[in-house]
Amino acid sequence: MGRRIGIEVSIALADAVKLANADVIAAYPITPQTHIVEHLAELVAEGELDAEYVPVESEHSALSACLGSSAAGARTFTATAGQGLELMHEVLYVASGMRLPIVMAVANRALSSPLSVWGDHSDAMAVRDTGWIQVFTENGQEVVDQIICAFKIAEDHNVLLPIMVHLDGFHLSHVIEPIEMPEESDVCEFLPPIHSPLTLHPSKPVAMGDFAPPVVFTEAKWAQEQAMSGVKKTIIQVWDEYAQKFGRSYHPVECYKCEGAKTLLFTMGSFSETAMSAVDSLRAKGVDIGLIRLRLWRPFPFEEFRAAVKGVKTLLVLDRSISSGGPGGPVASELKAALYNEADKPAVVSFIGGLGGRDITVDGFEQLITDGMRIAASGTDKEYEMIGVRE
Amino acid sequence: MAKQEHELTWKDIEIGAAVTEPGSAAVYKTGDWRSQQPSYDFSRCIKCGICYIFCPEGCIHQNQKGFFEADFFYCKGCGICAYECPTRVITMREETEK
Ligand code: SF4
Ligand code: SF4
Numbered sequence: 001m002g003r004r005i006g007i008e009v010s011i012a013l014a015d016a017v018k019l020a021n022a023d024v025i026a027a028y029p030i031t032p033q034t035h036i037v038e039h040l041a042e043l044v045a046e047g048e049l050d051a052e053y054v055p056v057e058s059e060h061s062a063l064s065a066c067l068g069s070s071a072a073g074a075r076t077f078t079a080t081a082g083q084g085l086e087l088m089h090e091v092l093y094v095a096s097g098m099r100l101p102i103v104m105a106v107a108n109r110a111l112s113s114p115l116s117v118w119g120d121h122s123d124a125m126a127v128r129d130t131g132w133i134q135v136f137t138e139n140g141q142e143v144v145d146q147i148i149c150a151f152k153i154a155e156d157h158n159v160l161l162p163i164m165v166h167l168d169g170f171h172l173s174h175v176i177e178p179i180e181m182p183e184e185s186d187v188c189e190f191l192p193p194i195h196s197p198l199t200l201h202p203s204k205p206v207a208m209g210d211f212a213p214p215v216v217f218t219e220a221k222w223a224q225e226q227a228m229s230g231v232k233k234t235i236i237q238v239w240d241e242y243a244q245k246f247g248r249s250y251h252p253v254e255c256y257k258c259e260g261a262k263t264l265l266f267t268m269g270s271f272s273e274t275a276m277s278a279v280d281s282l283r284a285k286g287v288d289i290g291l292i293r294l295r296l297w298r299p300f301p302f303e304e305f306r307a308a309v310k311g312v313k314t315l316l317v318l319d320r321s322i323s324s325g326g327p328g329g330p331v332a333s334e335l336k337a338a339l340y341n342e343a344d345k346p347a348v349v350s351f352i353g354g355l356g357g358r359d360i361t362v363d364g365f366e367q368l369i370t371d372g373m374r375i376a377a378s379g380t381d382k383e384y385e386m387i388g389v390r391e
Numbered sequence: 392m393a394k395q396e397h398e399l400t401w402k403d404i405e406i407g408a409a410v411t412e413p414g415s416a417a418v419y420k421t422g423d424w425r426s427q428q429p430s431y432d433f434s435r436c437i438k439c440g441i442c443y444i445f446c447p448e449g450c451i452h453q454n455q456k457g458f459f460e461a462d463f464f465y466c467k468g469c470g471i472c473a474y475e476c477p478t479r480v481i482t483m484r485e486e487t488e489k
Contacts, residue, residue, distance in 0.1 A: 097407065097408065098407040098408075098409075099406045099407035100407070160406060160407075197406060198405065198406050198407070198409055198411070205413060206405075206409045206410065206411045207409065207410040207413075208407055208409045208410075209407070209408075209409075210408060210409070210410050212408060213396065215396050215397050216396045216397075216399055216404075219399055219400060219401040219403075219404055220401075220404050220408040222401040223401040223402070223404040223408070224408075226401065
């Protein structure tokens with residue numbers, strides 16, 4: 001059994017990367033990711049982690065350095081947030097196209113302008129189509145567990161795709177939580193050393209990231225997409241193995257007090273815990289409400305999601321970013337698309353809130369649920385509701 | 392030899408679309424943008440091989456009768472062979488002429 005300690009989530013995350021025995025870390029510090037890479041730099045400098053720490057001059061270079069190290073077969077980690085993730089944008093496609101199992105922590109942050117260092121999901125949504133696996137976490141324990149699982153998932157030979165572990169900036173990255181840190185020996189058993197089937201090596205030369213004319217690009221993309229569609233199976237397998245070894249289980253879609261509920265609130269990330277308290281309090285008042293939380297955002301778990309909302313009348317969705325000029329929040333539109341062909345689909349009420357680090361309290365969630373149920377009953381002409389905006 | 396690109400199915404694509412077999416650029420078809428092609432009157436050919444030496448594509452080979460001929464998979468129709476041939480064996484024709 002591991003040790004349960006009070007620790008800042010960013011520091012615990014860095015310790016998890018150490019437990020995973022990463023070989024190369026290339027990163028550029030950016031708020032609110034800073035503590036993660038600062039602590040990793042310290043661990044390397046003090047000889048506690050035998051890894052190469054590559055200080056770079058931008059996030060574009062950080063991920064480019066990761067490309068090289070991962071292509072050479074090294075277990076590779078980086079972390080970023082907000083603008084940094086955007087600066088990596090074009091390299092994100094290169095990493096997934098080259099099928100490199102890079103693990104990246106993203107301390108989610110709003111995108112400028114106006115300049116904000118605080119958290120929301122606009123950075124995660126801006127990169128949702130880049131071919132990376134995306135996992136959202138809800139508390140510090142999950143961050144540690146998911147980082148360790150991420151290496152095992154990404155490096156699995158059926159996967160070989162890069163993965164982002166999202167944690168909400170400040171709301172999660174900068175809080176001190178009681179976290180059970182797994183034993184190094186247990187992590188060693190759970191996570192075998194990296195062994196990539198195709199690496200850069202002088203004795204067996206290969207060319208990676210090559211030129212693909214129109215005659216073969218479609219086939220290359222389809223091959224990549226076939227790998228992506230098999231990912232969910234491996235993820236579930238890895239999470240099950242983790243549960244057996246460490247006693248904490250994770251699922252692509254998770255339900256809280258959903259039994260028989262006709263209305264479900266849908267959240268992703270750290271707000272899920274606040275939403276749970278709101279559900280508890282409303283349930284105590286006799287309101288028929290449950291909570292559904294998404295852990296796996298890419299690839300989207302269509303089957304599990306549809307099964308979880310079967311028989312539900314109303315789905316209230318909270319998005320923490322805007323699809324500008326679009327149909328509402330990006331998550332809400334995804335859910336609508338997932339349900340479109342279903343015969344008995346719930347009505348989807350789309351809310352946008354918690355932007356740029358704004359808190360949503362338990363009361364706020366209760367208000368959202370009450371408003372959502374009213375809108376579902378009476379209808380609305382708006383595509384979405386922006387919550388907490390001053391008129 | 393590796394399959395031609397147009398023959399590859401998605402299942403043939405290596406992980407990350409990597410290229411594991413070196414030298415494959417040698418089989419790229421380079422003659423498809425040609426607008427003229429050499430045609431031959433071998434009755435005047437002295438088999439000197441000058442056209443063979445000068446062809447910048449390296450695409451001229453000797454046929455069974457010992458005459459030098461272009462491989463149209465690679466010939467880009469530059470006309471250098473026709474210019475260099477001392478006995479005027481080679482004339483350049485529009486690609487559309489037969
Ligand atoms: S036309 Fe140019 S490319 Fe074609 S055979 Fe002659 S020299 Fe070579
Ligand atoms: S240069 Fe002219 S004469 Fe000499 S081999 Fe070529 S075609 Fe024949």
